[in-house]
Amino acid sequence: MADDAAERTARYKREAAEAAVERFFQAGMRVGLGTGSTAAFVVRALAARRERGLLLDVLGVPTSLATEALARELRVPLTTLDAHPVLDVTIDGADEVAPELSVIKGGGGALLREKIVAQASRRVVIVADVAKLSPRLGTHWPVPVEVLPFGWRSQQRFLEALGARVTPRSRADGSPFHTDQGNLVLDCAFGPIDTPVSLAARLDSRAGVVGHGLFLGLVTDLVVAGPSGVEHRVARS
Numbered sequence: 001m002a003d004d005a006a007e008r009t010a011r012y013k014r015e016a017a018e019a020a021v022e023r024f025f026q027a028g029m030r031v032g033l034g035t036g037s038t039a040a041f042v043v044r045a046l047a048a049r050r051e052r053g054l055l056l057d058v059l060g061v062p063t064s065l066a067t068e069a070l071a072r073e074l075r076v077p078l079t080t081l082d083a084h085p086v087l088d089v090t091i092d093g094a095d096e097v098a099p100e101l102s103v104i105k106g107g108g109g110a111l112l113r114e115k116i117v118a119q120a121s122r123r124v125v126i127v128a129d130v131a132k133l134s135p136r137l138g139t140h141w142p143v144p145v146e147v148l149p150f151g152w153r154s155q156q157r158f159l160e161a162l163g164a165r166v167t168p169r170s171r172a173d174g175s176p177f178h179t180d181q182g183n184l185v186l187d188c189a190f191g192p193i194d195t196p197v198s199l200a201a202r203l204d205s206r207a208g209v210v211g212h213g214l215f216l217g218l219v220t221d222l223v224v225a226g227p228s229g230v231e232h233r234v235a236r237s
């Protein structure tokens with residue numbers, strides 16, 4: 001039963017990813033490659049197109065070391081933001097998607113590079129299975145906050161004072177989780193967030209906080225897959 005549900009979810013992720021690659025990646029583009037299980041389907045779909053002789057001149061900027069490794073394994077050519085500071089489009093996953101297409105990201109710890117790449121992209125497409133949809137950010141998912149190891153307990157107190165239940169992220173063996181930049185992640189359960197813009201501003205202005213998973217006003221498109229098929233939604237500008 002549980003296996004069936006996991007297989008269905010994986011199928012929806014793959015369907016969303018494949019539909020987005022077909023729709024948004026075009027010859028000659030410089031593209032951002034997201035991180036996570038849904039974004040991995042994007043890299044695989046791009047590699048599959050290349051095997052058919054399509055999109056051969058597309059170059060990708062990976063948002064994590066894991067995505068970089070996968071792209072290299074599948075022989076997807078990569079570039080950097082330094083070589084291409086403006087990208088045509090990024091396709092990435094998300095943990096929670098609110099109706100106005102604000103999202104929480106960072107379940108895999110790649111939030112900082114993902115936001116840097118998203119902010120450098122003309123178009124930001126989120127691919128998701130239908131279970132990621134939410135009436136309000138924070139309903140189902142904590143906000144990951146990336147902090148410098150230096151003074152991190154002060155950041156924990158700051159985040160608790162903002163109303164969060166804070167869980168320092170750890171690995172399966174209990175050791176602290178470190179991002180690709182060597183920082184820590186504090187998962188901050190706020191519950192449904194009434195004012196995400198002001199919360200993001202508080203986080204952005206705190207020294208020692210180097211990133212957070214609230215992506216507000218960044219996403220241009222959502223491709224979501226579920227039992228009734230694949231749907232494309234566009235953010236209101």
Ligand SMILES: O=C[C@H](O)[C@H](O)[C@H](O)COP(=O)(O)O
Nearest residue numbers: 036037038106107108109110
């Ligand atoms: O840090 C990781 C990313 O923000 C992922 O895109 C996000 O956690 C969604 O991951 P998945 O597609 O595996 O559910």
